[in-house]
Amino acid sequence: MTFDDGPMPHRTTAVLDALKAECVRATFFVVGTMARQFPSILRRVAADGHTVASHSWSHGYLNRIRSEQRRRDEINGGLLAASAALGTAHPALSPFFRFPGLGRTRALEDYVAERNLISMSADIVGDDWKPIGSEQVLHRVMRQLNAKGRGIILLHDIQKRTVDMVPALLQALKGGGYKVVHIVPSVRDTRTALALAEPPANTRIRTALANMRSEASAFAELSAPTKPAPFQLAVNRPPESFRPETGATERAEVASPRVAQTVAATPSATRPVMSNPALSMPTIQGTASNGFVVLAATQVIQSFEELGLRR
Ligand SMILES: [Zn+2]
Numbered sequence: 001m002t003f004d005d006g007p008m009p010h011r012t013t014a015v016l017d018a019l020k021a022e023c024v025r026a027t028f029f030v031v032g033t034m035a036r037q038f039p040s041i042l043r044r045v046a047a048d049g050h051t052v053a054s055h056s057w058s059h060g061y062l063n064r065i066r067s068e069q070r071r072r073d074e075i076n077g078g079l080l081a082a083s084a085a086l087g088t089a090h091p092a093l094s095p096f097f098r099f100p101g102l103g104r105t106r107a108l109e110d111y112v113a114e115r116n117l118i119s120m121s122a123d124i125v126g127d128d129w130k131p132i133g134s135e136q137v138l139h140r141v142m143r144q145l146n147a148k149g150r151g152i153i154l155l156h157d158i159q160k161r162t163v164d165m166v167p168a169l170l171q172a173l174k175g176g177g178y179k180v181v182h183i184v185p186s187v188r189d190t191r192t193a194l195a196l197a198e199p200p201a202n203t204r205i206r207t208a209l210a211n212m213r214s215e216a217s218a219f220a221e222l223s224a225p226t227k228p229a230p231f232q233l234a235v236n237r238p239p240e241s242f243r244p245e246t247g248a249t250e251r252a253e254v255a256s257p258r259v260a261q262t263v264a265a266t267p268s269a270t271r272p273v274m275s276n277p278a279l280s281m282p283t284i285q286g287t288a289s290n291g292f293v294v295l296a297a298t299q300v301i302q303s304f305e306e307l308g309l310r311r
């Protein structure tokens with residue numbers, strides 16, 4: 001089960017609530033500009049144990065963009081935005097990629113594969129971007145699914161009609177004896193894709209990514225558990241009384257001038273000492289849980305027919 005074009009307040013979170021109620025995990029193909037606006041929603045997607053995949057920087061139809069650099073910026077910017085919002089090495093992040101509007105060319109597919117991204121299409125579409133009702137979306141999904149017996153379902157978590165039908169869809173899947181398979185990326189594949197991602201040439205995208213990274217690192221600092229730092233004692237002293245012990249600084253300077261400089265230059269009061277356990281980011285489990293089949297990304301291509309839904 002896959003959801004495209006988010007994250008979006010209220011709608012993505014309503015989908016997450018519905019999935020959680022049925023212990024179902026899905027893959028969210030997120031757009032970079034959406035992740036930039038709503039990084040905390042994306043962090044909740046990851047914290048709930050779903051797989052995060054990329055769907056370009058701004059949802060441009062890549063097969064219609066004439067500039068090769070812009071096409072590349074769209075592809076790389078999408079992955080880097082998801083990574084910036086989550087923190088680079090979050091295990092929920094995957095190298096899965098979906099072309100906006102499924103618009104692709106052979107050259108684009110080759111470029112995506114060179115970057116170690118795994119392009120994912122769809123077998124069953126709910127037409128949920130069209131002006132139809134929730135019941136019609138549900139009907140179309142189930143009709144195609146019943147005809148095929150299995151497949152990757154494409155829905156949009158930014159659409160109200162979809163948000164409204166997800167609980168009924170999950171009931172219909174359960175009633176029809178279908179099993180939702182959760183696709184979990186291999187951490188190694190994601191790392192490789194991140195290492196191969198080219199920094200976008202577009203200045204606006206670069207600036208947005210830099211801002212996202214600094215926001216995410218501030219978030220991680222606040223949510224990290226307080227470590228028993230060697231400087232903990234200094235924290236309780238008034239800043240003006242904080243002086244590294246002369247001998248210790250000298251020794252540190254010999255070992256690592258940069259560390260010693262940091263110690264001497266940082267007033268203790270500016271170091272984050274608070275910890276909010278509610279903000280901590282849980283990681284997803286790499287093993288089978290709740291009856292879901294877990295596959296490494298490298299297995300995806302070979303086992304494509306095994307994925308999605310089956311009776
Ligand atoms: Zn899309």
